[in-house]
Amino acid sequence: MAVQTAESTPNSGNPANATAAAVDLGPAAALSCRECGHRVPLGPVFACEECFGPLEIAYDFSAYDTEELRRRIEAGPANIWRYAPLLPVPADVADKPNINPGWTKLVKADNLARELGVTGGLYVKDDSGNPTHSFKDRVVAQAIEAARAFGFTTLSCSSTGNLAGAVGAAAARAGFRSCVFIPHDLEQGKVVMAAVYGGELVGIEGNYDDVNRFCSELIGDPAGEGWGFVNVNLRPYYAEGSKTLAYEICEQLGWRLPDQLVVPIASGSQLTKIDKGLKELIELGLVEDKPYKIFGAQAEGCSPVSTAYKAGHDVVRPQKPNTIAKSLAIGNPADGPYVLDIARRTGGAVEDVTDEQVVDAIKLLARTEGIFAETAGGVTVGVTKKLIEDGVLDPSLTTVVLNTGDGLKTLDAVAGTGLTATIRPNLDSFREAGLA
Amino acid sequence: MAVQTAESTPNSGNPANATAAAVDLGPAAALSCRECGHRVPLGPVFACEECFGPLEIAYDFSAYDTEELRRRIEAGPANIWRYAPLLPVPADVADKPNINPGWTKLVKADNLARELGVTGGLYVKDDSGNPTHSFKDRVVAQAIEAARAFGFTTLSCSSTGNLAGAVGAAAARAGFRSCVFIPHDLEQGKVVMAAVYGGELVGIEGNYDDVNRFCSELIGDPAGEGWGFVNVNLRPYYAEGSKTLAYEICEQLGWRLPDQLVVPIASGSQLTKIDKGLKELIELGLVEDKPYKIFGAQAEGCSPVSTAYKAGHDVVRPQKPNTIAKSLAIGNPADGPYVLDIARRTGGAVEDVTDEQVVDAIKLLARTEGIFAETAGGVTVGVTKKLIEDGVLDPSLTTVVLNTGDGLKTLDAVAGTGLTATIRPNLDSFREAGLA
Structure with missing residues (x-):
């Protein structure tokens, strides 16, 4: 996949109305390279312009008092937004339309x-x-909030299964158009599960690698403007889920x-x-x-x-x-x-x-x-x-x-799991099968 | 289905060690006929001995203070057991092994x-x-606690789908043997979903009515002793879910x-x-x-x-x-x-x-x-x-x-839902499909 950095790509995917200064993603302060520590402003980029290392969210947690934070979390909703103070999301995230995953057993x-x-x-x-x-709902829910902050209107990904469904569902609820790319010959069940949410579901004539390669091309093209690819240009936010x-x-x-x-x-x-x-x-x-x-x-x-x-x-x-x-x-x-x-x-x-x-x-x-x-x-x-x-x-x-x-x-x-016995509908047959 | 009453059946299904006096199902005080109001002690029965009407749980809520009850519920677990004071279950139900459904979105x-x-x-x-x-987890979780109180060791039901899975899962976790009866020619997917929990899954040569009729026979026979049929002899408890x-x-x-x-x-x-x-x-x-x-x-x-x-x-x-x-x-x-x-x-x-x-x-x-x-x-x-x-x-x-x-x-x-487009893995094909 082509490497995309903060400044080297033809299309940053960052609409004009979402400058770094306007982005409110709560405690998220910047993007920081995991390899060399180079920092860049929050934006839809995922690779360091200095060393091509992966960008991560850098937080400012300095204002938190431990016990106050604990009480705030415990009083929060029964989903991942109880941890909003520790995530790259605005403070009022729980009021926005999202799929609200988490707090699983x-x-x-x-x-x-x-x-x-x-x-x-x-x-x-x-x-x-x-x-x-699946756990993919956690990461997609994060990507949704980043996409909102950056002014994206279409949510996208390449997928062979769980992610397609998670993106389709979250986009539907959050009010985004979705366009998900999958290999054209996936099993019918997986296609149905991804298609039912009503977004665009595009089959690519090729294998998963071809799908991925095509998505990288699309990100770098004007046709991909306004598109947030949850696991590519939104990956630093997505991963925090x-x-x-x-x-x-x-x-x-x-x-x-x-x-x-x-x-x-x-x-x-x-x-x-x-x-x-x-x-x-x-x-x-x-x-x-x-x-x-x-x-x-x-x-x-x-x-x-x-x-x-x-x-x-x-x-x-x-x-x-x-x-x-x-x-x-x-x-x-x-x-x-x-x-x-x-x-x-x-x-x-x-x-x-x-x-x-x-x-x-x-x-x-x-x-x-x-x-x-x-x-x-x-x-x-x-x-x-x-x-x-x-x-x-x-x-x-x-x-x-x-x-x-x-x-x-x-x-x-x-699929090999099945009936332990088959009997006629009477007690004799039941006893013969040794089930009593 | 044969009507079973508190006293008319050859096998009450009530093991000797579970007399009415010993049964602790919290606020549940008795069984009461929905039609004629006749009351009988708590037990694994479902039809009134007087009029054959359905038996329901009668509660004693008289000791509750409203605001204290509200606080108790709100401090409870994120599942149906937060409402234990209003259900036919012992007060310590949340500590027992069960599937703990509820508190869904x-x-x-x-x-x-x-x-x-x-x-x-x-x-x-x-x-x-x-x-x-499915919501069946709610009712099965109740039936499990009644089965425990009455000393049953096997959990059973007739089913064509959701209930079989719910019973299989809950019995596995709660430590009961399970034996579920289904028509022998169910779709393979449903059979797998019910069989994976490792209980007995018995196919009956016949349709769902034949399965039901057989279960009624089994309840009235010594072979069914110690068996709790969640939607038959445990129905009054089950339904409260x-x-x-x-x-x-x-x-x-x-x-x-x-x-x-x-x-x-x-x-x-x-x-x-x-x-x-x-x-x-x-x-x-x-x-x-x-x-x-x-x-x-x-x-x-x-x-x-x-x-x-x-x-x-x-x-x-x-x-x-x-x-x-x-x-x-x-x-x-x-x-x-x-x-x-x-x-x-x-x-x-x-x-x-x-x-x-x-x-x-x-x-x-x-x-x-x-x-x-x-x-x-x-x-x-x-x-x-x-x-x-x-x-x-x-x-x-x-x-x-x-x-x-x-x-x-x-x-x-x-199943009719599917791909909205199929394209070759390049931008020209993408534009031709009108997806940009």
Whole structure:
């Protein structure tokens, strides 16, 4: 994908009525390069003009009093906007039309803990409770507010699934036109789920890489003026949505840090931002400053980060994905090096499981906790099991496992599941089947 | 279905260790016949021994102070157990393993209101946010607690969809064995969704009526001892779960009654219990005593109650269902007469819409509010539109429309939705398609 910087692109995508001075995104003060620290004003850009590193939001939290902030959060709405003081959104964000995701259940998974031998407390953060049933609602909700601030009128993305639905739904509610690009030969079910919200849904004759390449072209062209691509030119804002997972987990634990977290890796952005969120809570004094370990989870069929981790490398070698965990199937994860750094720095690890182990883990979670996870949830639960068996994850510590999506969207993965018996409608047949 | 009364059945299903005296279901004091008022102790029975009328929970709310109760509710968990003081559950219910549904979003639907011309405030109560994405989680969660109190070890039901998943999930988490009966030839997707939780899923060679008949036989047989059928012998407890919709709507409106509610009708139990919940809130002083109107919504292809309503009848003549709104397709609704009474008493109405109008309404709700409803949600939104057009529903009043399920479970209904364009991956093709 072409690199876009603050000044080097023909079309900044920043309409005239949205100069940096006019942008109110709450505590967000500037964009800052993760690599070299170079700062630029808030705008729809994502790469550093100095070193091409990724831009992140830099905040000004200096005015906050810890206990006042805690009370403000606790009095806030039952969605991610309770954390508005810590996000790149205006203070009145909860009054604007948005999809309002978050504040999903942190399920105390005692049955699963027994099966896995966890004694220190095991929790599943279940993001299937979001409006379109995946964690993507968190990041899209952020992108919507950035798009509003920058005066964009069309919301767009390239997608093969969850993101298309999240963008379609959020755009509909927030009053944006949406135009989502997908490979033209996607499964009918996924097309329906993305199309039902009434936005433009454009099939591209080509594969996902062709779709991505086309979107980069469109951003740099006058035809893309006024368009916010949630995961490209709005990416610094979009990515911050994942911080809310960290905030919610800690608040739901009673303003405590978990000892261990197991997080799926696609681009690696979610894991990176969860770490950022935890560090912010420590710095703000909202939780005690104590160590935590972050573990990354991949499917063996797309495991560039776990492969690099096990080999002791600092760089991630791209892979061609081949796994049923399609929502994690990014062969060249942009934040892979940051994930390696976080896993090593915190004392965590990165591990992968086979597709068969993913399916077994989906069934294990459903059977023990009544949570039907998508394949990505099978990856995290499967990796948790493997890490415990290998003695890497400490079962005596408080552990949180993320489920980022919904089993209804990946029914094929467990298609082998079915009737345990078929009987005639009478008691004799019932008894013969041994069901009594 | 055979009528089961407190004393007339060979197997009461009430294990020896669960005598009436030992049962702690909070404020639930007894079972009372809706028809004749005859009272019996709490137990797993559902029909009056005197007149065969349906048994309901009779409560003792006499000890409650209004403002203390309000504070207790507001300090409670973000699920239905915040209303534990008003439900047939023990006071410590939130500490027991259960699926913990409820506290779903009440979405202020301003975009939809504009399209429909509603000026008094339009809200969608979106129960797709429940754990298995339908309102059935509310009623099953209640049945679980009754099953626990009565010492049952197996949870069961007959189902063609949503209920099977809700029972499977809740039983898994709460530590019950589950054995769910379905017609043997259900669609594979529905079978997978019900089977993934690992309980027994038994296909019956026959149609849904055959499944129901078999379940009645099983309840009366020693083979069914220790079995709680959530919608049969646990029905009085199960049905109370629908009251929580009324409680949540009013609390989310700031402890105000809506002026108008549009509720789907399957058996009619949900509408009846919502009315019961609203009346309780008035009696307890938690909301102002003012009139409200309840409107019932059916699909034309299964409209026994709206047909009776329009004909001015007090009895409901059974129909053979033929509609895409399968979760509402009960041709002989047990609570139909009560629904007629409530619609007439409150100044509401009962209306129906065609399958085509259901599909249009699903798309309308998705396009305006980003909510992807199952067919039952299409029925309520479609009926709301029709009632406004006909001058029956007053657009200047505060109106709440229920969406009780998730579009992901009825994808076939909108299968015609698809790509708006297909292009080659370049800007010329993009411009030719008129998308710029």
